[in-house]
Amino acid sequence: MTAPADRPHEPDGKQRQRDHYRAADPAGGPLTTDQGVVVDHTDDSLAAGARGPTLLEDFHFREKLTRFDHERIPERVVHARGAGAYGYFEPYESCAEFTRAAFLQDPSVRTPVFVRFSTVQGPKGSADTVRDVRGFATKFYTSEGNYDLVGNNFPVFFIQDGIKFPDFVHAVKPEPHNDIPTGASAHDTLWDFVSLQPETLHAIMWLMSDRAIPRSYRMMQGFGVHTFRFVNAQGRGTFVKFHWKPKLGTHSLVWDEAQECQGRDPDFNRRDLWDAIEAGEYPEYELGVQLVPEEDEFAFDFDLLDPTKIIPEEQVPVRPIGRMVLDRNPENFFAETEQVAFHTANVVPGIDFTNDPLLQARNFSYLDTQLIRLGGPNFAQIPVNRPVAPVRTNQRDGYHQSALHSGTNYSPNSLGAGCPAVAGPDGHAYTHYAERVDGAKIRQRSPSFRDHYSQAALFWHSMADWEQRHIVDAFRFELGKVGALTVRSRTVAELARVDHALAAAVAEGIGVPAPEAGADEPRKTAVSPALSLVAQRGDGSIRTRQVAVLVTDGVDAEQVTSVREALAAEGAVVEALAPRDGSVTGADGERHAVDRALPTVASVLYDAVLVPGGPAGAPTALADPDALRFVRDAYRHGKPVGALGAGVAALGALGADDLRLAAEPGQAVADRGVVTDTAPGPAGEPFLRAFTEAVAGHRYWDRPVARS
Structure with missing residues (x-):
């Protein structure tokens, strides 16, 4: 299998697949073992007589069964069910003003990409159309190394600090005593967590909206979630939030449809993506950025480093900087879609991190997870993960090492002519943004992270009437499955701090008393039209409908x-x-x-x-x-x-x-x-x-x- 850069973008997927199988063995040669030994029979084990015991000397039997026994690798803890596609990205113009990243400079250069869409909570065998967050992860195979933009179809997350991530995932996964429900958010445990952890409310509002049941991966927005930092050639930093906007617009199912799709076609979204690409109807997305000068870091009534907050587009418009087209399906699901490894810390010169505490945790957790999932430190040599930029390291050996190294494996050295040598001061090497960091060692959340209700209220007030009805129905459905009435009541009390009318409508449907009015008085009633699906109609075409x-x-x-x-x-x-x-x-x-x-x-x-x-x-x-x-x-x-x-x-x-x-x-x-x-x-x-x-x-x- 070749590296991504070696694969041309071909329009006829089925013909390519047929050619691929022919190329695998053009002479139609015989079946062999993994060592190339020709096999003349693969339907019966070697045995002592027609009804005798199987003999361990049957190396073909043992190899075949051993390989089968080890075919499966551990599921991703989250984002286990996914679909992927190859394509390319091209910038509209040079972005040198705010970043030195090479792939954002020349509109004539197409950077290969691999994108994996996924649900978050469910296992590999769950359905596509469950109410859930969707992953939207993009691997850019740039000339300076791989850059992974690991995002979701929500612009916010449920927690502010990564130390809470195990708690949140444990709460949302099937309940431990009976492993129910499969492929859907847990009932009592999730809502118990939500009712006690108000920082979740903004993301919960998105989860209860139609954004959580997209019509198609081709009609789904993506967001980088965190605030990152662009750095230009002069070393000047700019805060940045990433947005993917689908050309076809952002459209969703309704809950009744989503449930029926789970029975009619559990692969509804995956099939839609595959069929569209095979038909030559290539999904297209526009990459936009919200840019905030460093001197404006504290110009908002929320903290830019808080992953449970958005920057309203009315305050900082989204600036389009390029487009991505997905034009090729994977040839092998396991080798590519299942083994692709994304990591928030895979960055290139010109893109850096901020002190977002959840982002810092992801920078540790992703690599740690891949080491166990993919069998060791050499997973970057798997073709779908392999960079197109040259790789020269002193890291050798380990599980699944496929390269044949020679020479020295330490630095500095003289026996190997000093190679590979560190880059000189020519500006091509990755340089971390110089930022002063000091302070006492404490376990304490910043006071600027404490407002958990204003943006949840902003989302609610920005919805159209029909979107609000759907959100109320979703809360009633989910909370109606919670057995503990104390959890129902406590959740409704938290919703009352977002909007009293919302809380009263939910309470009426789940059999708990409506809270007293007034808890939502401090909440602003500002709206952001960009948050409503009404504003996400796309290019107005009916292509692929x-x-x-x-x-x-x-x-x-x-x-x-x-x-x-x-x-x-x-x-x-x-x-x-x-x-x-x-x-x-x-x-x-x-x-x-x-x-x-x-x-x-x-x-x-x-x-x-x-x-x-x-x-x-x-x-x-x-x-x-x-x-x-x-x-x-x-x-x-x-x-x-x-x-x-x-x-x-x-x-x-x-x-x-x-x-x-x-x-x-x-x-x-x-x-x-x-x-x-x-x-x-x-x-x-x-x-x-x-x-x-x-x-x-x-x-x-x-x-x-x-x-x-």
Whole structure:
């Protein structure tokens, strides 16, 4: 396997995979042992007679079983379930003004990257769509060495000091007496911890929001979480926070969808990422930074070093500095996605740390974890971890050493001509930022870290009405599973210090008394529009959106074809679904292929649905119970719904009062994401334009409630 820099970016993933397997053994040679000994039989062990005992001298049997027994490596303690992809990063312009990092200087230079997305709490076998934080870790293979930007899809963390990390992870993991729940945050233990540790509240607000159930890794923001430091060639430092913004916008599932996806397709997010790259629909993200001059370190009403705080974008705008494109799937999940090792301390000249106490802990913990997971200190020689920059060290030996070293292995030396020698004062070597550090040795949190409620309140007040409803529902769901009423009440009391209306709404749903008003009075009611999903619509395209067209015998095939062609031209993926697989007979008497059978799918796997019509009086697809449920679910989840011809009348089965539907043929009507036109035959331009715009809008939460 070659190093990442040696692998060209190829568009045809499947052809590349076929070529890879051919290249592995182009002559079609025989099976061998690990030592290259040819094997003529691998189905039966060597035994003393047909029914006798297996003989230990069967070296092929022993090697095969031993290798199998040791195939698995320890799971990551957190971020165990993940998906990865290769790609490249390119800056928009030179960033020399504030950093000397080489990969941020020349827009014509593409830096190879590997990105791993992940859930945090669950094991490898859990589902993708659980309510959880998502990891967003990027390894830049730069000319100066590997740089790892290890982040999440939340800009804040649950704790301020790394010494609390074991406590938090123990609390959020399955409860120790019964190892339940799997793949979801613990109930009593997590909320007991939260109710006693108010610094968690800001991140908990994000966890209870729709940000915790992303529609896709391709539609998910990423954040560096901590405040880092840029350093330019003159040695001047600038505080920096990192932001990844997806080109397609930031979109989420709703909780009901997320739960059904866990059964319908537990690999929903991983499959989505893989399929998009294989189809040539490469995910793209913009890297932005918030820059704070060092002289403004104390210009805020919070501490820049506090990882439970954000810098509101209204105070410090995000400056776009480059873009990342993911254009290649891994060839082997274990060798690459499972063995990739990220480390917050993998930095390059021009990027340095701050005294964030959680960041300092991560700089220790990541390396310590990789030493046990990957078998020793030579994990950087695994191809996915190998830098493209030359590696010359005096570190030798250890488990899994693959390099053949010669010469001396100490410094200074004369026998090896002094090599490898330390770099001279030419500015290329990594130099730690010169910062005066002094103080008494104490175990004490800075007073500037003590406000645990203001930014939680900022997040709550920045949400749209429908986002607030979803947050309340999430709190009710999670706290409703907590057995200890004292924990429920104590958590609600903490929420009251964020916002009394929030606390009262949660209390009403979980059977505990609402707290008295007034605890939230010190909280500011400022808002930050950038925190709401409403502000994260993306580029307005419908590329890769999944659109279901419900068909049955007698369907107007011209309508289906016209919509399919129009949406596909805009980059959407359109599939025809019918009660049975195979084909349906259209109104034209011809057979038309079906992509999937309704019993094998569900509306939660699609972003929009269309109900075409047929001859007057003929039953539409909604005559099928599965199809009717499909449309009802899509409607109540706020998704775009379209109907043509006789399909418009069938939408009456939804029972949505006050919803405007088309009456005059050829006059398309769009009402809160429901687009209709009663005209028979191919869909007209007004309908196609309105339906495309509806799909681009993603969700519509202001529509009338449907009676079910």
